[in-house]
Amino acid sequence: MSAMNDPKTPPSSPEAERAVLGAILLDTTSRGGDRVMDLCLTSGISEESFFDPRNRVIYSTMLAMNRSAKPLDVLTLTEELTTSGKLETIGGAGYLQSVVDEVPVAAHAEHYISIVRSKHLRRTLIERSAKVIEKCYDEGEYPDPRVVLGEAEKSFLEIGDTATGTMTWSAAVDDCFRRIDKMFESGGKTLEGLSTGLTHLDEKLQGLKPSEMIVVAARPSVGKTSLAMNIAESCALGMDMNNVPVRYDGGKRHPVGIFSLEMPVEALSKRMVAGRAGINMWRLNRNLVPKSEKMEMTERLMQAAGELKTAPIYVDDTAGLDVMDLRARARRMKRQHGVELIVIDYLQLCCCREGARQGRQIEVSMISQQIKAMAKELKIPVIVLSQLSRANEQRGDKFERPKLSDLRDSGAIEQDADVVFLLRRPSRNAADPESGDETLAIIDVAKNRNGETGEVRVNFVREYTRFFDRELPRAEGEIMTTSEPPPEGPIMTQDVFS
Secondary structure, rough: OOOHOOOOOOOHHHHHHHHHHHHHHHHHHHHOOOHHHHHHHHHHHHHHHHHHHHHHHHHHHHHHHHHHOOHHHHHHHHHHHOOOOOHHHHHHHHHHHHHHHHHOOOOOOOOHHHHHHHHHHHHHHHHHHHHHHHHOOOOOOOOHHHHHHHHHHHHHHOOOOOOOOOOOOOHHHHHHHHHHHHHHHOOOOOOEEEEEEEEEHHHHOOOOOOOOOEEEEEOOOHHHHHHHHHHHHHHHHHHOOOOOOOOOOOOOOOEEEEOOOOOOOOHHHHHHHHHHOOOOHHHOOOOOOOOHHHHHHHHHHHHHHHHHHOOEEEEOOOOOEEEEHHHHHOOOOOOOOOOOOEEEEHHHEEEEOOOOHHHHHHHHHHHHHHHHHHHHHHHOOOOEEEEEEHHHHHHOOOOOOOHHEEOOOOOOOHHHOEEEEEEEEEOOOOOOOOOOOOOEEEEEEEEEEEOOOOEEEEEEEEOOOOEEEOOOOOOOOOOOOOOOOOOOOOOOHHHHHO
């Protein structure tokens, strides 16, 4: 009794554990079903959930019999334990019978299961807290306490995950079939992930899929930040680039987290509001707008600000973030705001304390690996911007088309990424045959692990830092282009850019 009252004794309830086991046996015996066992599995009850070693052995054997579709009752369970040589370790057939006798009915199984799960959760918290305490004392292995903090957050957040572990192969195939069947039923009107707001890009990618790392790479001032922010805005508002509800999910809003390591949040919001209002902020800042237009501009700015104010966008503009700090903050965003997309602007401005002394290439490689791991951990798409090297300007290609190998600082980015966009604007290269088209931008999907690659032609209106869909070729070799930028004002239809 003194041991049971000792606060250092791990929390447990032997009575509730036996009640769960007894309810499983009563349920399968009296009703011929597996209701209680199914409740255990969906509630995340595992062998480790049982503190008493005898109960752990019994439940483990029950699980094995359930997976093999063997009939489960006291007699068959006794036989199975005897065959495996475990009957005596649990106290013999008498213990099994006492387990059944202690439970009058299986109707209260959910209550018993919740007690067992609660005790197991407390034991897990104690165990992981002890490991964190050990790391706090180990200054040699963990000189930076923020690394310990990041690992502690990840460890404790995993406890709250109700997933029961790795998905079985059969369940994965069933899930795949359901998604394919859903696509057939929709007639191509659904995506596997979030919409980018650009129709032709969505058709090639089938959306921004969960757990994917999407790299947007370009030379400076080409528009990679604009493209990423346009996609983020589209997801958050449930609107495509023409301010029309996204047809794939009925205009549903998706919370977005942005880590702006380059631009402060004030500049980011200013760009977004001006772009959505269809206003040239450069003219406005220099007082080049006639008084007759200022009233209309003010109304458009107020409307755009009102729409963006309610958007579920969460910005962290801390400069020079360590990648482990970034992961910890992303977890908090996911937990507190339920973000479904994260944008990082941009990768080369991140740092990694663990790899800083091993050279820039190793450091960037470790940053890339951590971002990919974060996407898988949070099960959401992560868009990360990256600089390109000058290789495309130096290899003698007069069109200066970038390649995957041009990703700056490390080949690990190319390796870790699921999707890579190489963004270019022909108007920036006089040798390009399409250099006269000021609005043309080309998104080269150079890598797509789960889909097709190829170029997507879009319109980029530099004055508003916004991308729009571009009309596809009407005939082979005939490209419909727009040489002049559209008039100022919010863009409502695609026809303006056709």
